Amino acid sequence: MEQLQTITFGVQGNCGMCKSTIEKSVNSVNGVSNSVWESEKKEIEISFNASKTNETAIHNAIAASGYRTDIVPENEEAYKNLPGCCKYTK
Numbered sequence: 120m121e122q123l124q125t126i127t128f129g130v131q132g133n134c135g136m137c138k139s140t141i142e143k144s145v146n147s148v149n150g151v152s153n154s155v156w157e158s159e160k161k162e163i164e165i166s167f168n169a170s171k172t173n174e175t176a177i178h179n180a181i182a183a184s185g186y187r188t189d190i191v192p193e194n195e196e197a198y199k200n201l202p203g204c205c206k207y208t209k
Contacts, residue, residue: 122168122169122170123152123166123167123168123169124166124167124168124169125164125165125166126164126165126167126174126177127162127163127164127165128162128163128174128178128188128189128190129161129162129163129188129189130156130161130162130163130181130186130187130188130189131161131186131187131188131193131207132156132158132161132186132205132207133158133204133205133206133207134158134204134205135158136202136204136205137156137158137186137205138156138158140184140185140186140201140205141154141156141163141181141184141186142154142155142156142163143184144180144181144183144184144186145163145165145177145180145181147180148167148172148176148177148180149171149172150167150168150169150170150171150172151165151166151167151168151172151177152166152167152168153165153166154166163181165177178190178191179191182194183197184197185197185198185199185200185201185205186198186207187207187209
């Protein structure tokens with residue numbers, strides 16, 4: 120039986136391209152069933168199967184794509200490669 124959990128936390132970003140990149144990075148984590156990032160709130164809501172992944176793995180996937188979460192800093196190299204419109208104030 121799936122142990123579906125839903126979590127919400129902050130993720131830095133600015134625009135629709137950020138939304139696409141952030142959600143794609145989260146959805147690539149095995150066990151994630153849904154993610155929605157809201158640019159106005161700078162928050163993401165994620166539903167995932169807790170028997171397949173955990174919150175740390177999700178934070179790390181977002182950080183690896185160049186975006187800072189509430190608990191994991193962005194990967195500097197990935198951040199440098201983001202389009203100009205996606206670069207947020209650090």
